[in-house]
Amino acid sequence: MNPDIPNFNKRERKEPLFGKEYFLKRFHWLKDDHSDELPDQDVRELYAHGHPKCDTFKCQGNYIAGLKHDLEGALIDKTFDNPEFEKKVKEFLTYKFNFNRFTTREEIDMINKILDEVINYLENK
Secondary structure (H helix, E strand, O other), X not given: OOOOOOOHHHOOXXXXXXXXXXXXXXXXXXXXOOEOOOOOOOHHHHHHOOOOOOOOEOOOHHHHHHHHHHHHXXXXXXXXXXXXXXXXXXXXXXXXXXXXXXXXXXXXHHHHHHHHHHHHHHHOO
């Protein structure tokens, strides 16, 4: 391993980069401002043709990767101070979304469930 390149997998922050309010707004945006719709057509095709909702579908790989990134950031920033809740978030993060096929209704439901739980947790923290 090159010592000049930081190993971000093992970093520990002395203080959080983002606070509870940032993550609460972010998770509300991910939940409320994105569509649960599962279009029949590949979303990348809709994007290529300028569909007005093309960047608001939860079924997109970029959306899912971004959600996972935000959840990981919230964990790193110690936003959740309950070990059982942290475990639930980590279990969601281990789910292997298959980006070579369309997202399923069950996966959208799973995404909405974790978002509801995270939002509820942060609103009541």
